[in-house]
Amino acid sequence: MEHRLRYCPKPAPRCLVPLPVGYKTPVPWPRSRDMIWYNNVPHPKLIEYKKDQNWVRKSGDYLVFPGGGTQFKEGVTSYIQFIEKILPSIEWGKHTRVVLDVGCGVASFGGYLLDKSVLTMSFAPKDEHEAQIQFALERGIPAFLAVIGTQKLTFPDNVFDMIHCARCRVHWDADGGMPLLELNRILRPGGFFIWSATPVYRSDSRDQNVWNAMVALTEAFCWKVVAKETDAAGIGVVIYQKPVSNSCYEGRKADNPPICLQNRSHEISWYSPLGYCLPRIPVPQSGQESNWPISWPERLTNRPPSSQDGSNSISSENFLNDMTQWDMLVSKIYLHDLGIDWLKVRNVMDMNAGFGGFAAALINQPLWVMNVVPIHGPDTLPIIFDRGLIGVYHDWCEAFNTYPRTYDLLHSSFLFGGLAQRCDLVEVAMEMDRILRPGGWVLVQDTIEMLQKIQPILISLHWETTLHNQKFLVCKKGLWRPAN
Known part of the structure; x- marks a missing residue:
């Protein structure tokens, strides 16, 4: 079950998801990191299966998350400190800002890294432990459903500062190492891969066979071991680093895996098959020391290296104008004039994110933003x-x-005009209703013609809707569900 790939039936089902019996308004952040309402995600199987590993337990009407896990014997905070101790250059929240946690479980690793100003994209499949990602999102931790199967993850090349796997149940050497090649694709040059699993520290034949396969793969990828240690609880961690130039690739005795063709390097990874090749390391432009962003938080407001490359090229003036416009719109209108109770907002999605200006303008609010870039833009x-x-x-x-x-x-900014030409807006509205919590808001900025098309659809879902200044449609979802 953990290897199911994405499947979207056609035609899409036209129905609304019912509420669980006893559903309540979610526990607010930051308390939600440690406890959530059981009735909101009533999945007892993981509690029973992981009862000896301190992942999650039931306490009265709540699910409680103590910060433990299979590899976090002394707690996730101790584990995070141990990683920085054995590799100080990781510099949580300064050099390392954007992390991918593979097979994240209930996402406690990413949840506690938030204390270090690290933003972690956690993902896991739906498996026999039930809806772990639903636990994570109910807690207010960034997460989404995905699996490394036969298709690329929906990320660009060379973007994550670090990738983490703690007993993530991925066979990295499968199919000649294609799953690990996919991590190599999305890891920044100079970025780290942290692997905490039994082959790192156990000597039985099965674990050693896996370790030997990993050694062969990482050497073929030119990954360098920069740390390998065992903590006080006997849990081993190895940290690899991706090269920053192509010299190692070109100096290998065997061209296996081969270097990717250049003309595939800018394909958007959407229903794209995994590739058996190593993408070339981007060569820094003149005047740049590397393609690694400057330290956080300065990197948020500086013109990014990727904005100066190829089809992504934007001028410093355009980047500054976009940032200024979003800062003004959010500070002057969104946070004050639209009637949204931002104290109750934790999980935010920007459905048409552009350069991420909306998320950047909200950076000082106690929330996080999933920036969605539509594939046709x-x-x-x-x-x-x-x-x-x-x-x-x-x-x-x-x-x-x-x-x-x-x-x-x-949040949606000028998204629906293009969508209306390709799909039914009723189905888009139903999907928005599915993923939005009761009591949650939808904020749409669009032309008055498009807002007038969308508003009746959302009213039909029994949402409260208000049109502001003929520019912004603000909607609030209630508890209504159609009668059986």
Whole structure:
């Protein structure tokens, strides 16, 4: 079950997801990191299966998350400190800002890294442990559904500062190492891969066979071991670093895996098959020391390296203008004039993110933003990651990879005009209803003609809607569901 790939039926089902019995308004952040309402995600199987590993336990009406896990014997905080101790150059929240956690479980690793100003994109499949990603999002931690199977993850090349796997149940050497090649594709040059699993520290034949396979793969990829240690609880961690130039690739005795063809390097990874090749390391432009962004938080407001490359090229003036416009719109209108209670907003999605200006303008609010870049528009996702933000590619004519009731606010800026030419806006509205929590908001900026088309659809879902200044449609979802 953990290897199911994305499937969207055609035609899309026209129905609304019912609420669980006893559903309540989610526990607010930051308390939600440690406890959530059981009735909101009533999945007891993981509690029973992981009861000896301190992942999650039931306490009265709540699910409680103590910060433990299979590899976090002394707690996730101790584990995070141990990583920085064995590799000080990782510099949580300064050099390392954007992280991918593979097979994240209930996402405690990413949840506690937030204390270090690290933004973690956590993902896992739906498996026999039930809806772990739903637990993570209910807690207010960034996460989405995905699997490394036969298709690329929906991220650009060279964007994550670090990738983490703690017993993530991925066979990295499968199919000649194609799953690990996919991590290599999305990891920044000079970025780190942290692997905490039994082959790192156990000596039985099965684990040693896996370790030997990993040694062969990482050497073929030119990854360098920069740390390998065992903590006080006996848990081993190895940290690899991706090269920063192509010299090692070109100096290998065997061209296996081969270097990718250049003409494939700018394809958007949407329903794209995994590739058996190593993408070339981008060569810094004249005057740049490397393609690594400057330290956080300065990287948020500086013109990103990726904004100066090829089809993503934007001028410093255009980047500054975009940032200034979003700062003014959010500070002057969004946060004060639209009647949204931002104290109840934690999980936010920008459905048409552009350069990430909306998310950047909200950076000092106690929330996080999933920046979605539609696949039929400009490919701005590398710029978003370079700024220290997170996001994915998506086609809004399909369902988004998340569980029901997982976002508090959906934001859309001039998205629907293009969508209306390709798909039914009723189905898009139903998908928005599916992923929005009861009590959550939708904020749409668009032309008055498009807002007048969308408003009746959202009213039909029994949402409260208000039109502001003929420019902004603000909607609030209630508890209504159609009668059986």
